[in-house]
Amino acid sequence: MNRAEKAALQLRAVDVLRMLKETRTYDELAETTGLPAGDLNRYVNGHVLPGTDRAREVVEDLGREALAEELDARIRVDDDGYVDNSATVFDQPFLDLAAPVVANGFNFERPDVVLTAATDGITLAAALASYYGVRCAYAKKRKETAVEEFIEARQRLQSGIELTYYLPASAIDPGESVLVVDDLIRSGETQELLLDIAHTADADVAGVFALIAAGEDGIRRARDHTDAPVGALTTV
Numbered sequence: 204m205n206r207a208e209k210a211a212l213q214l215r216a217v218d219v220l221r222m223l224k225e226t227r228t229y230d231e232l233a234e235t236t237g238l239p240a241g242d243l244n245r246y247v248n249g250h251v252l253p254g255t256d257r258a259r260e261v262v263e264d265l266g267r268e269a270l271a272e273e274l275d276a277r278i279r280v281d282d283d284g285y286v287d288n289s290a291t292v293f294d295q296p297f298l299d300l301a302a303p304v305v306a307n308g309f310n311f312e313r314p315d316v317v318l319t320a321a322t323d324g325i326t327l328a329a330a331l332a333s334y335y336g337v338r339c340a341y342a343k344k345r346k347e348t349a350v351e352e353f354i355e356a357r358q359r360l361q362s363g364i365e366l367t368y369y370l371p372a373s374a375i376d377p378g379e380s381v382l383v384v385d386d387l388i389r390s391g392e393t394q395e396l397l398l399d400i401a402h403t404a405d406a407d408v409a410g411v412f413a414l415i416a417a418g419e420d421g422i423r424r425a426r427d428h429t430d431a432p433v434g435a436l437t438t439v
C-alpha cells in the first residue's frame with residue numbers, strides 16, 4: 204500500500220467511526236469497536252488517524268456490519284416480501300459512505316466502469332463510481348434519443364413478458380472491467396441482463412453487488428454467470 208492509499212484508508216475509517224458515533228456515546232462506540240474510548244474520541248475529532256491495521260478492521264469488518272445494520276433499519280418489507288428501500292436509494296450521503304466499505308469488504312478489483320440498470324441502482328452506482336474515480340453507466344428499458352448505437356440484452360421473464368435493456372455502445376470499451384451493481388437483487392434477471400451487456404461489450408466482470416438480496420435466488424443466478432465475486436450487504 205502506498206502512502207496515498209494508506210491515508211485514504213485511514214480517512215475512510217474515520218468516516219465510518221463518525222457515522223457510528225452519530226447514534227452512540229463514546230463508551231458505546233468503544234463497546235461496538237473494541238477500541239479504547241479515548242482513542243475513538245481523538246479519531247472522531249480528527250486529532251489522530253487510526254493506524255493502518257485498525258483502519259482496515261474498521262472499514263472492512265466493522266464498517267460492513269454497521270452498514271448492514273443501518274441498511275436493515277432503513278428498509279421496509281411488505282407482506283408479499285417486496286422491499287421499500289427509498290430511504291436508502293434517495294440518500295446519496297449514506298451511499299457515499301457505503302461505497303468504500305463495499306469496495307473494501309467484497310474483494311472487487313477496481314473496475315473501469317460501474318454498470319447498473321435504471322432506475323433505483325443509479326445512486327449506488329454513482330457512489331461507487333465516484334469512490335473508484337471511474338465512469339458510471341446505466342442501461343435503460345428504452346432507447347435514449349440521439350444515441351445511434353446500442354448494446355441490447357433481452358430476456359423472457361418468468362412472467363412471460365420480454366424485457367430489454369439498452370446501453371449506449373460507447374459506454375463500455377472492449378477489454379474494460381465492469382462492476383455490476385444494483386440496489387436490490389431478487390430473481391437475478393436484471394443482473395443477468397447486465398452481465399450479458401458486459402459480455403457483448405467484450406468487457407471483463409469485476410463483480411456483482413447488490414445492497415439487498417431478496418432471498419438467495421438472485422445471488423445464485425449471478426454466481427452461475429460469472430466467476431467474479433458476487434455479494435449483497437444484507438438479505439431479507
Ligand SMILES: O=P(O)(O)OC[C@H]1O[C@H](OP(=O)(O)OP(=O)(O)O)[C@H](O)[C@@H]1O
Nearest residue numbers: 321322323387388389390391392393421
Ligand atoms: O433481481 P430482479 O428480480 O431482476 O429484481 C431486481 C431489480 O428490480 C428493481 O428494479 P425495477 O425493475 O423495479 O426498476 P426500477 O429500478 O426502475 O424500479 C431493482 O432496482 C433491480 O434492478
Ligand SMILES: Nc1ncnc2[nH]cnc12
Nearest residue numbers: 284285286287387389417
Ligand atoms: N422492491 C422490490 N422488492 C422485492 N423484489 C423486487 N423486484 C423488483 N423490485 C422489487
